[in-house]
Amino acid sequence: MKVLVPVKRVIDYNIKARVKPDGSGVDLANVKMSMNPFGEIAVEEAVRLKEKGVVSEIVVVSIGPLQAQETIRTALAMGADRGILIQTEETVEPLSVAKLLRAVALEERPDIAILGKQAIDDDANQTGQMLAAMLDWPQATFASKLDIADGKAEVMREIDGGLQTISVELPAVITTDLRLNEPRYASLPNIMKAKRKPIDMKTPDDYGVALDIRLEQITVAEPPKREAGVIVDSVAALVDKLKNEAGVI
Amino acid sequence: MAILVVGEHDNAHLSDATGKTVGAAAKIGGDIDILIAGENAGAVAAEAAKVDGIRNVLHADGAVLAKQLAEPMQALIVPLMGDYDALLAPATTNGKNYLPRVAAALDVMQISEIVSVEAPDTFVRPIYAGNAMQKVRSTDKIKVITVRPTAFEAAKLSGRASVKSIAAPAGPFKSAFIGEELTRSDRPELTAAKIVISGGRGMGSGENFAMIERIADKLGAAVGASRAAVDAGFVPNDYQVGQTGKVVAPELYIAVGISGAIQHLAGMKDSKVIVAINKDEDAPIFQVADYGLVADLFKALPELEEAL
Numbered sequence A: 001m002k003v004l005v006p007v008k009r010v011i012d013y014n015i016k017a018r019v020k021p022d023g024s025g026v027d028l029a030n031v032k033m034s035m036n037p038f039g040e041i042a043v044e045e046a047v048r049l050k051e052k053g054v055v056s057e058i059v060v061v062s063i064g065p066l067q068a069q070e071t072i073r074t075a076l077a078m079g080a081d082r083g084i085l086i087q088t089e090e091t092v093e094p095l096s097v098a099k100l101l102r103a104v105a106l107e108e109r110p111d112i113a114i115l116g117k118q119a120i121d122d123d124a125n126q127t128g129q130m131l132a133a134m135l136d137w138p139q140a141t142f143a144s145k146l147d148i149a150d151g152k153a154e155v156m157r158e159i160d161g162g163l164q165t166i167s168v169e170l171p172a173v174i175t176t177d178l179r180l181n182e183p184r185y186a187s188l189p190n191i192m193k194a195k196r197k198p199i200d201m202k203t204p205d206d207y208g209v210a211l212d213i214r215l216e217q218i219t220v221a222e223p224p225k226r227e228a229g230v231i232v233d234s235v236a237a238l239v240d241k242l243k244n245e246a247g248v249i
Numbered sequence B: 001m002a003i004l005v006v007g008e009h010d011n012a013h014l015s016d017a018t019g020k021t022v023g024a025a026a027k028i029g030g031d032i033d034i035l036i037a038g039e040n041a042g043a044v045a046a047e048a049a050k051v052d053g054i055r056n057v058l059h060a061d062g063a064v065l066a067k068q069l070a071e072p073m074q075a076l077i078v079p080l081m082g083d084y085d086a087l088l089a090p091a092t093t094n095g096k097n098y099l100p101r102v103a104a105a106l107d108v109m110q111i112s113e114i115v116s117v118e119a120p121d122t123f124v125r126p127i128y129a130g131n132a133m134q135k136v137r138s139t140d141k142i143k144v145i146t147v148r149p150t151a152f153e154a155a156k157l158s159g160r161a162s163v164k165s166i167a168a169p170a171g172p173f174k175s176a177f178i179g180e181e182l183t184r185s186d187r188p189e190l191t192a193a194k195i196v197i198s199g200g201r202g203m204g205s206g207e208n209f210a211m212i213e214r215i216a217d218k219l220g221a222a223v224g225a226s227r228a229a230v231d232a233g234f235v236p237n238d239y240q241v242g243q244t245g246k247v248v249a250p251e252l253y254i255a256v257g258i259s260g261a262i263q264h265l266a267g268m269k270d271s272k273v274i275v276a277i278n279k280d281e282d283a284p285i286f287q288v289a290d291y292g293l294v295a296d297l298f299k300a301l302p303e304l305e306e307a308l
């Protein structure tokens, strides 16, 4: 069984994004970049499936600048087998990402695609669902547990009211939630080994996908700032403020 | 302009998020219909017909729609879109699951989790965990939008629209519902509560959350948590507030033993009044708190319960 794992290179999750003063976007110059955390979880899940003998090959794919090679290398060091970088310096919207991934899936014929539920930069939470629709595959989003047997995946999903379990026929798209697993750190020998694993270099043109922009960004602004508050010295003072100053209890 | 809003419900009641999504649709302006897809959901359709400013309710009923799984929702909605210019759903786990699927089938970029309508084609949405607000103009012919419910006023309930029945999709589909474990609680729903009190890793254990629950009951509040508290197994996953959990904006948010990581702030910093109780005076949560109490929560919470 083959797994396709799309991973995105994004701002590191520990870093607070800063809006550029001219409102043209977020300042990413000299900012630490990492693999999207939900992508790490997707890679980890694929590697665990391989360790269990359910999966035989893990292909990671990233769409982005040349540096996204590092992101792919990280996944290879975690245990993925080979990578595909679809290189572009342009902004690629989730719809175009999904179209590129569809093209890759038609070539690679994976049995499952495991994506992150959300990229922590655009917070779009849509690529996996779009890919599923384009391939006419079923989807199981926000997975917190995944079992594969008899050509099906049984997936526990995190939903607003609690947990839901569904079964999807393979091939299927799965998107990961935080509690699916805890991603491993790559060991030094595995990092060395990953250097020899292949990464195919491609461009969007190779797949005949035009990167049209459907959402024109007009401006990016700072969110409204909160006024600095006060420190109260006791519970009694707190309750007094909440009752008499804020009037919220 | 004709707008279709997908109603959110549990086959018994229409959710509060639906009214707020209609509120967002009203800002876009035009004829608004609500789609109710469910199983034995006639009462929900009748409830939806009372939402102010609605033209029609479309009601599709069938076992295949009982859980609003993504595939049947796509099959139901896509053929309807010939009659509409915009499709809106609440940015709940449900809406986030099926709506991008519909968008892709229509070859449209979804506009995720809008917090403001600037013009019928222009919207504001948070990116980077709410550290930046992106204003975007959609050039797609049909606008497919998820709406952050906390950012909009709910439409009132005094209307009398008519309910039209439509057929449920036939299938077969490649996904099937197996079961669910829903968190039962008599407290208000987290995203709709006027007061939310959340605990973090500092709570130390699930048993200690009882201190928070007693205060919640005195205040009529909902209980939330940080991801660290959920990960540690103190409380169920659906308590998580944050960038990748639930977004809340109550009148009062009380954060107890929560440090204030950006991912947590993303889910609560639009609350009207924020209280932080933390023993570390340098905890980042104090930077967004209106009232901060530097204290050991094991001492402060019993005192607070007493004082209420």
Ligand SMILES: Cc1cc2nc3c(=O)[nH]c(=O)nc-3n(C[C@H](O)[C@H](O)[C@H](O)COP(=O)(O)OP(=O)(O)OC[C@H]3O[C@@H](n4cnc5c(N)ncnc54)[C@H](O)[C@@H]3O)c2cc1C
Binding pocket: A013, A037, A038, A120, A178, B199, B200, B201, B202, B203, B225, B226, B227, B228, B229, B240, B241, B242, B243, B244, B245, B246, B256, B257, B258, B259, B260, B261, B262, B263, B264, B267, B277, B278, B279, B280, B283, B295, B296, B297, B298
């Ligand atoms: C991709 C991704 C998504 C994430 N999404 C979310 C999300 O949606 N929501 C979320 O919350 N987090 C999220 N996180 C996790 C986030 O980064 C933080 O790790 C988490 O919010 C920390 O939770 P915490 O504040 O409870 O724990 P900690 O950061 O450990 O803070 C515990 C606090 O408790 C205080 N404390 C301890 N003991 C006491 C005491 N006796 N009395 C008073 N105070 C005490 C400490 O001073 C400390 O400030 C995400 C992380 C990633 C990578």
Ligand SMILES: Nc1ncnc2c1ncn2[C@@H]1O[C@H](COP(=O)(O)O)[C@@H](O)[C@H]1O
Binding pocket: A005, A006, A007, A008, A009, A036, A038, A039, A061, A062, A063, A064, A092, A094, A097, A114, A115, A116, A117, A118, A119, A120, A122, A123, A124, A125, A126, A127, A128
């Ligand atoms: N540029 C990209 N390259 C590879 N995978 C991506 C890219 N953008 C999005 N994805 C995948 O889609 C998921 C959801 O992203 P989004 O829909 O943008 O929130 C991510 O976690 C990735 O798995």
